Amino acid sequence: MTEAFVYLDYAASTPVDPRVRDRMREAGEMTCANPSSTHAAGRLTHGIIATAAAQLAGLLNAGPRTLVWTSGATESDNLAIAGGARYRNHRGRHIVTMKTEHKAVTDVFEQLAKEGFDVSWVEPDGNGILDPAAFEAVLREDTQLASIMLVNNETGVIQDIEALGGICRERGILFHVDAAQAAGKVHVDLSTLPVDLMSVTAHKFYGPQGIGALYIADRPGCHVDPILFGGGQQRRIRPGTLPMELIAGFGMAAEIAAHRIDDDLEHLRALREALWGGIRDLGGIRRNGDPDGFPGILNVSAAGVEGESLLLALEPLQVATGSACNSKSREPSSVLRALGLSDTDAQSAIRFSLGRPTTAGEARFAADRYRQAVLKLRGLAPGAGV
């Protein structure tokens, strides 16, 4: 990372842990073989992947054979939702998700709607939390799949997956959870959570970009149709030669995270409160989302300032105005609008996302910089009204 930056965009991507990088290099030096090859070199690659699967399964408390490697959370979400809905197509065509999901989920639902599926979009409360009763109210006899994210990528709001999944389990509905922002950051125990499908990705918790996984529970009726075709790999669910070095790194990142989650959470909590404490008295500041959400994310709006100018005035802070995947769009965040924010407030929102390497000094610097930037822009504006 360039030292000229103060990087506070860990929800978008994280730096690769040096131990992960070492593991990837080591694996690459051991073998270059295709894991599907039956010769010794191929079996070595297969073993490296099996080790990584065990490491990731350990993080999630799942069986290693429940994991399907993908290119990342976007592909995992596509495979889970499109593959799950199509697998159950003959039983019914009603599917459910939230308005505050990531585009990797909402766009798949939009696509399925074009294919004739009937989509219900449930809304959260003003803090971004989905009431299980509101969720249950939209379910029907023909509901086949629901997808709800664990940790929201823009606000850090944590949904009650246990309650929501329990409702789905009682009704035989396939329940998918986008855990891209949760895996490796908060405790996830798939041995107890009523979850059928879960998307995870390495680069959100100090692993490499370009590798993810989909958890598919090992129980009857829990299956997805493939969305890619071209080989019999991974039980014909996801074809393609596996990227062994990326998977080795993913596994190592998972093993490290499994031992660090509590320490990381404590670290992030202290940083977030320091950051929020440094800006909360500015006036006209709104904290978006549930304050008890994931501590690595702080989303705030400032009355009287324009988001793009705020982002530039905040430099050298590297922060986001919405999800990074969507940050080139000038449209106000649909997630924040679903929380009841006006277009103007949503457009001024900044997402600070903190990470393992973030220091207390960086949090203080960010708070000072934010104050300066907001005051400067309010000073430029005609009647900021604050």
Added chain:
Amino acid sequence: MSTDDPYGPRVRRLFAAPVHAGRLEDGESVDVDEQDVRLRLSAAAAAGRIEAMRFEARGCPHVIAAAEAACARLEGGPVSGLLEFSGRDLMENLPVPVEKTGRILALEDAVRSLGQRLRDGTES
């Protein structure tokens, strides 16, 4: 390494230090609220020349930089300069991306409207 910076160095410089930011209480002023831009231009003129020109803006960096550049260019010049002001030069020189053309046209409208007010004030 290409950083694909959406702001040129001139936009960054003008945005960072807009010396014409502010309001002239004794001059004429015009308000614009459209195209995601809230803008107030004010100017004081004497003997057909712009003695001072200021802006207040809530908008993107390109709008703030363009307003600053317009004030710097027009201040000290004839009032007729406001009436003939075109945002096209700013679009090219700052530069401003084409998708923000509407915002620069809002600035252009504000500058010309301010010129009309100053001219009308002088004539009445």
